[in-house]
Amino acid sequence: MSDEHATVELDVTGPEPEPRRRLGRGARIGLIVAGSVVGIAALLVVADVVARGIAEQRVADEVRASLPAGVEGDVDVTIGGLSVIAQYLSGTMEQVSLSAPELVVDGAPLDVEVELRGVPVDLGSPVDRLDATVSAEQDAVNQLVQVPNSTGSITLGDATVGYEGELELFGQSIAYQVTATPTAAGTEVLLQPVGVEIGAGGGSLDLSGIVERVLGSDPIAVCVAEHLPEGIEVTDIAAAPGVVRVELEGSEITLDEAHLRQTGSCD
Numbered sequence: 202m203s204d205e206h207a208t209v210e211l212d213v214t215g216p217e218p219e220p221r222r223r224l225g226r227g228a229r230i231g232l233i234v235a236g237s238v239v240g241i242a243a244l245l246v247v248a249d250v251v252a253r254g255i256a257e258q259r260v261a262d263e264v265r266a267s268l269p270a271g272v273e274g275d276v277d278v279t280i281g282g283l284s285v286i287a288q289y290l291s292g293t294m295e296q297v298s299l300s301a302p303e304l305v306v307d308g309a310p311l312d313v314e315v316e317l318r319g320v321p322v323d324l325g326s327p328v329d330r331l332d333a334t335v336s337a338e339q340d341a342v343n344q345l346v347q348v349p350n351s352t353g354s355i356t357l358g359d360a361t362v363g364y365e366g367e368l369e370l371f372g373q374s375i376a377y378q379v380t381a382t383p384t385a386a387g388t389e390v391l392l393q394p395v396g397v398e399i400g401a402g403g404g405s406l407d408l409s410g411i412v413e414r415v416l417g418s419d420p421i422a423v424c425v426a427e428h429l430p431e432g433i434e435v436t437d438i439a440a441a442p443g444v445v446r447v448e449l450e451g452s453e454i455t456l457d458e459a460h461l462r463q464t465g466s467c468d
Contacts, residue, residue, distance in 0.1 A: 426465030
């Protein structure tokens with residue numbers, strides 16, 4: 202028998218690759234347009250970031266230049282809202298935050314945070330609304346404020362304010378120390394006495410009526426308007442040991458130097 206060998210040819214090359222489809226003219230134009238839009242958007246974002254930085258520096262410079270005499274310190278500015286460029290073109294910035302953690306007012310250091318709403322590009326025009334928080338330590342409070350008829354320093358406790366005074370009774374001076382709760386009242390802070398301690402010096406005098414006389418029924422009004430630009434009022438006050446936080450607000454307030462120099466008054 203003869204050996205017969207069968208030869209089998211295998212095709213391992215696979216199917217012919219399909220020809221690459223070319224994009225149509227419309228698709229190519231669409232990609233170009235999309236790329237251009239993305240590029241323009243990126244440029245606008247960069248431009249707005251640059252404009253925001255320039256605008257914040259400009260506002261900070263103008264606010265610092267407008268600070269009245271006796272007020273010094275750096276002011277950091279943050280402009281809120283979306284596009285600063287769009288806000289600038291509209292003539293009004295939605296929200297501007299001012300931060301001055303080391304502001305010095307008549308030698309007293311204060312921590313001041315201000316929120317402004319509806320701020321005109323021209324700071325010579327009034328802002329719609331101003332809200333501020335001022336924090337001060339006890340020494341700073343004593344540099345700026347004095348309780349009427351008090352003879353000593355103000356002390357800040359847990360939701361209380363302490364002060365000292367003296368009464369003349371039958372030719373003798375009687376010292377006392379009062380603990381009072383503070384309440385915001387627009388241009389004033391009202392101190393309602395809640396406790397009193399009588400000091401030495403009374404001798405054999407009858408001091409039973411002194412407590413009632415010192416406590417009284419009406420709170421003591423401490424005017425703070427002379428330290429604030431006209432139109433700004435105290436809306437809340439919170440005392441803690443050694444420190445006090447005061448909330449302020451105002452509307453239609455102009456932030457130029459001429460207006461900031463005009464302080465309020467107590468009736």
